[in-house]
Amino acid sequence: MAFEGLSERLQGTIQKIKGKGKVSEADVKEMMREVRFALIEADVNLKVMKEFIKKVSERAVGEDVMKSLTPGQQVVKIVRDELTELMGGEQSKVEFATKQPTVIMMVGLQGAGKTTTTGKLAHLLRKKHNRKPLLVAADVYRPAAVQQLETIGKQLALPVFSKGTDISPVEIARQAIEYAKAEHLDTVLIDTAGRLHIDEGLMQELKDIRGLKEPDEVFLVVDAMTGQDAVNVAQNFDEAVGITGVVLTKLDGDTRGGAALSIRAVTQKPIKFVGMGEKMDALEAFYPERMASRILGMGDMLSLIEKAQTNVDEERAKELEEKFRTSSFTFDDFLEQMSEVKKMGPLDEILKMIPGANKIKGLENAKVDEGQMDRVEAIIQSMTAQEKVTPDIINANRKKRIARGSGTSIQDVNRLLKQFDDMKKMMKQMSGMNQKGKKKMGMPGLDSLFK
Numbered sequence: 001m002a003f004e005g006l007s008e009r010l011q012g013t014i015q016k017i018k019g020k021g022k023v024s025e026a027d028v029k030e031m032m033r034e035v036r037f038a039l040i041e042a043d044v045n046l047k048v049m050k051e052f053i054k055k056v057s058e059r060a061v062g063e064d065v066m067k068s069l070t071p072g073q074q075v076v077k078i079v080r081d082e083l084t085e086l087m088g089g090e091q092s093k094v095e096f097a098t099k100q101p102t103v104i105m106m107v108g109l110q111g112a113g114k115t116t117t118t119g120k121l122a123h124l125l126r127k128k129h130n131r132k133p134l135l136v137a138a139d140v141y142r143p144a145a146v147q148q149l150e151t152i153g154k155q156l157a158l159p160v161f162s163k164g165t166d167i168s169p170v171e172i173a174r175q176a177i178e179y180a181k182a183e184h185l186d187t188v189l190i191d192t193a194g195r196l197h198i199d200e201g202l203m204q205e206l207k208d209i210r211g212l213k214e215p216d217e218v219f220l221v222v223d224a225m226t227g228q229d230a231v232n233v234a235q236n237f238d239e240a241v242g243i244t245g246v247v248l249t250k251l252d253g254d255t256r257g258g259a260a261l262s263i264r265a266v267t268q269k270p271i272k273f274v275g276m277g278e279k280m281d282a283l284e285a286f287y288p289e290r291m292a293s294r295i296l297g298m299g300d301m302l303s304l305i306e307k308a309q310t311n312v313d314e315e316r317a318k319e320l321e322e323k324f325r326t327s328s329f330t331f332d333d334f335l336e337q338m339s340e341v342k343k344m345g346p347l348d349e350i351l352k353m354i355p356g357a358n359k360i361k362g363l364e365n366a367k368v369d370e371g372q373m374d375r376v377e378a379i380i381q382s383m384t385a386q387e388k389v390t391p392d393i394i395n396a397n398r399k400k401r402i403a404r405g406s407g408t409s410i411q412d413v414n415r416l417l418k419q420f421d422d423m424k425k426m427m428k429q430m431s432g433m434n435q436k437g438k439k440k441m442g443m444p445g446l447d448s449l450f451k
Contacts, residue, residue: 009038043227043258087288092270101180108221110194113249118191119152120283134185136176137162138169139193203240224248230259245272331388378406
């Protein structure tokens with residue numbers, strides 16, 4: 001997953017210094033040596049890496065740190081602050097036009113996921129910002145690009161402006177902007193053509209489209225997995241057509257993270273969004289501080305809360321909370337909660353957002369076993385309605401039937417029954433914490449989903 005190697009190296013390094021009551025220059029030097037190796041492995045731009053090491057080193061051996069009561073923790077804070085600054089300091093929001101429509105050009109090379117990202121961004125802007133987007137199919141060169149955008153539009157129930165492939169992209173963009181005005185659509189997202197490499201023809205076409213109406217945003221879509229190449233592409237596009245921000249795709253893949261840590265410092269252009277999966281809702285606004293905390297294993301509760309608020313029905317959550325308190329929580333409720341949590345994204349990514357989860361025994365390197373999730377669902381669905389409500393009645397014969405019906409073993413059934421019972425006891429105890437007005441969302445039984 002994204003930043004995995006970098007996170008492990010940095011977390012291991014800062015853990016050594018975190019609890020120190022006294023930090024010497026030698027300690028800082030040794031730590032910086034490890035950080036340097038971690039950044040090199042992550043494919044961070046060499047100049048960016050050197051500047052980062054220099055800044056952290058200077059601050060870490062300052063008087064404020066050396067004389068503080070918790071110097072080790074101060075050093076960790078410095079690393080987090082500098083990582084945050086490296087990635088842009090604070091979130092860079094979308095610039096919406098004062099006079100509608102807002103025009104957003106999506107540019108990039110072929111293979112970065114530009115067309116899919118255009119759909120994802122339109123979906124996010126409608127959902128989070130109450131915008132009325134229009135998708136514009138201006139890539140007339142790539143086979144099936146127009147059809148791909150039309151398919152995405154149907155899937156998301158969003159309007160798509162397309163004129164086939166026999167009309168120039170500049171004319172398509174011009175007509176699309178006029179159409180958006182007439183139909184009172186306030187956001188135009190233009191999916192432009194890409195190439196396998198940067199060439200003069202591509203850049204001239206983008207300049208021509210840009211010349212129609214100064215776009216409010218020009219987002220470059222780059223593949224995070226290409227590492228330093230992503231930084232070079234960003235530089236070239238910015239010099240040629242001028243970009244206002246970057247969308248990093250495939251940040252959930254096996255990427256070393258160098259692009260995310262280098263692009264802002266090299267181009268001075270902010271990362272606006274990151275793609276964290278293939279689903280159409282797997283595009284997130286980029287928050288440098290939150291990402292720095294995730295990299296250092298400090299969690300990201302704000303993003304977790306936002307995911308919960310987006311995906312979990314609040315009224316139903318209150319009902320389930322009451323069921324926890326009264327011990328009337330059933331296996332049907334458990335299945336429903338599993339479904340709600342799965343909507344929030346990969347569970348191992350959710351765990352990383354919980355501060356301290358990586359320190360819990362058994363969850364340090366937790367990986368979700370998707371097959372195990374399917375087995376849990378199969379076991380529950382093989383129970384009778386009465387068994388789901390009153391699992392105490394499940395005797396040896398019933399266990400055999402459930403195991404046979406779900407294609408699992410009696411041991412699997414026993415394990416789930418025990419975990420369900422333990423979880424109910426734990427959640428009943430935890431429900432008392434909610435009496436002080438703290439909002440809580442139960443995510444029961446997660447332990448059964450890990451290897």
